[in-house]
Amino acid sequence: MKYLSLLILMLLIILLPPAIYGQVKTLNIIYTGSMNGELEPCGCSPKTDFGGVARISGYLAGHNNNELSPCILIDAGNFTDKDTPQGRLKAEAMLKSFGIIKYDAVAFLKKEKGLPEDFFSPILKEYKIPVVSGMPPYEQSVSVNRDTFKINVSVDPENYREGRLNILLTDVSVRESGLIKGWDVIIVSSGEILDEPLKANETIIVTGYPKGKKLGILTLQIGRGGEIKNYEHRWQLLGSDIEEDTRVRDVLNDYDSKVAGLLTASENPPAGTSYLGAAKCAECHQLFEESWKKTRHAGAFSSLKQAGKSADPECVVCHTVGFGEEGGFRSIETTPELANVQCEECHGLDREHIDDFSRPMRPVTKAVCLKCHTQDNSPDFDYPVYLEKIKH
Numbered sequence: 001m002k003y004l005s006l007l008i009l010m011l012l013i014i015l016l017p018p019a020i021y022g023q024v025k026t027l028n029i030i031y032t033g034s035m036n037g038e039l040e041p042c043g044c045s046p047k048t049d050f051g052g053v054a055r056i057s058g059y060l061a062g063h064n065n066n067e068l069s070p071c072i073l074i075d076a077g078n079f080t081d082k083d084t085p086q087g088r089l090k091a092e093a094m095l096k097s098f099g100i101i102k103y104d105a106v107a108f109l110k111k112e113k114g115l116p117e118d119f120f121s122p123i124l125k126e127y128k129i130p131v132v133s134g135m136p137p138y139e140q141s142v143s144v145n146r147d148t149f150k151i152n153v154s155v156d157p158e159n160y161r162e163g164r165l166n167i168l169l170t171d172v173s174v175r176e177s178g179l180i181k182g183w184d185v186i187i188v189s190s191g192e193i194l195d196e197p198l199k200a201n202e203t204i205i206v207t208g209y210p211k212g213k214k215l216g217i218l219t220l221q222i223g224r225g226g227e228i229k230n231y232e233h234r235w236q237l238l239g240s241d242i243e244e245d246t247r248v249r250d251v252l253n254d255y256d257s258k259v260a261g262l263l264t265a266s267e268n269p270p271a272g273t274s275y276l277g278a279a280k281c282a283e284c285h286q287l288f289e290e291s292w293k294k295t296r297h298a299g300a301f302s303s304l305k306q307a308g309k310s311a312d313p314e315c316v317v318c319h320t321v322g323f324g325e326e327g328g329f330r331s332i333e334t335t336p337e338l339a340n341v342q343c344e345e346c347h348g349l350d351r352e353h354i355d356d357f358s359r360p361m362r363p364v365t366k367a368v369c370l371k372c373h374t375q376d377n378s379p380d381f382d383y384p385v386y387l388e389k390i391k392h
């Protein structure tokens, strides 16, 4: 009997909700990393239609005041794409979006280091974005006070501070991160994916989801002495059901029109187009043209128009004929006859064919389709099934 009551007492002590001690508090770390310049998904397939900064912002606006508060919002770096004119426009739009969303810390790591400082400085000034970076003139760490928490966010493994919650942002591999000591949380933007957090020594390691398809939410239960008592992790999928933030959408629309400007600027006068276009083929293959017109290939350009992306080189490359090649599509103004996925994308370019019908055209194989029907853009692609739908 004595033992039983002792047992009950012990159980009570263990099981009493932490609230009674009044000492355990919750903090949400909401994070991205390794966004790679993906401002929004292309929308080629509902199966890959996830992510985008306008949705991140919309999601947070809808949840910030209740279930996510208090929270700290972090990007762990590598949010930019290549250093090309379009890549720079992406970096600019990405940073502006981070500014609107009010990120508490944004790391500049490998990819950002490829871009010059004077490119960033006007945007950083205007949007007041707290950058952490190993490259001057940026700070290596920022301090964030949220609720009663004092948080140190840094990119320097040596820079953890006693008496604070320490969060390290890095793009070394997950394996190497496991060797770094002294940090409470490490957010990795190496492009690797950990479905669940990894616990190494006393450190919780998570990874930013590549291209921002999902938002990471790490919930910490923190004791009075600052020790992490417990943690939970979940991925918030960013699908088309999430309402976009219109302020961020404005940034994306501005990006689209600047990208369209790039296309016009790079245009040479259309030198005698070497691709002929379907209308020419139809002079002799009318029935084939009619059957082609019934396929979605014939409407591929209007899909881009609807998405507001008909002048984005990264989209037209698969939605027109011969873009980027000599005599291929340049813009809808100069080469309207080469919009849409036409005959020559599959049958190849062969001008002589018109004079010499006996010349065999290149065989249409699965490899021809895979140029455009990639895993990301066409996850349902199945050659026999798709071939059946376009046969003519």
Ligand code: HEC
Pocket (backbone or CB within 6 Å): 041, 042, 043, 044, 045, 046, 303, 304, 307, 309, 312, 314, 315, 316, 317, 318, 319, 371, 372, 373, 374, 377, 378, 379, 380, 381
């Ligand atoms: C690598 C080639 C490729 C690129 C690049 C590409 N697309 Fe696509 N897109 C496709 C293919 C293939 C499909 C058809 C997918 C399917 O149904 O299996 C498609 C379909 C679409 C659709 C139709 C979706 C529907 O169900 O009605 C839209 C809209 C679209 N793409 C927009 C874009 C935009 C915007 C971009 C640029 C950001 C882009 N695409 C870039 C290959 C591409």
Ligand code: HEC
Pocket (backbone or CB within 6 Å): 296, 297, 299, 300, 301, 303, 304, 317, 318, 319, 320, 341, 345, 346, 364, 365, 366, 368, 369, 370, 371, 372, 373, 383, 385, 386, 387, 388, 389, 390
């Ligand atoms: C130049 C790029 C390109 C090539 C090459 C290409 N496609 Fe497509 N395909 C597209 C795009 C873009 C779409 C989406 C058009 C839209 O709806 O906007 C599409 C859509 C389709 C669809 C409609 C999907 C659906 O679910 O209804 C089928 C089927 C298809 N392609 C089959 C093929 C096959 C088979 C090949 C190879 C023989 C091929 N495609 C080659 C770009 C391409």
Ligand code: HEC
Pocket (backbone or CB within 6 Å): 278, 281, 282, 285, 288, 289, 290, 292, 297, 341, 342, 343, 344, 345, 346, 347, 364, 390, 391, 392
């Ligand atoms: C998405 C790829 C694709 C596009 C676009 C396409 N074709 Fe084809 N075409 C094929 C495939 C695959 C075959 C062979 C299979 C078949 O018999 O249907 C073929 C067959 C043909 C043939 C018959 C070849 C033979 O052996 O008799 C002709 C002619 C032809 N296409 C003309 C056209 C013309 C003209 C257009 C444009 C209006 C066009 N094709 C657009 C894929 C395509």
Ligand code: HEC
Pocket (backbone or CB within 6 Å): 276, 277, 278, 280, 281, 282, 283, 284, 285, 343, 344, 347, 353, 354, 357, 358, 359, 360, 361, 362
């Ligand atoms: C001046 C008429 C003419 C034009 C224009 C023309 N073709 Fe042909 N094409 C022919 C004839 C004739 C044949 C042979 C038909 C046969 O042997 O049954 C042929 C055969 C083909 C074949 C099947 C033969 C093979 O070797 O694969 C394909 C595919 C084809 N053409 C595609 C095209 C495409 C694509 C275009 C547009 C770029 C085009 N043709 C334009 C007349 C033409």
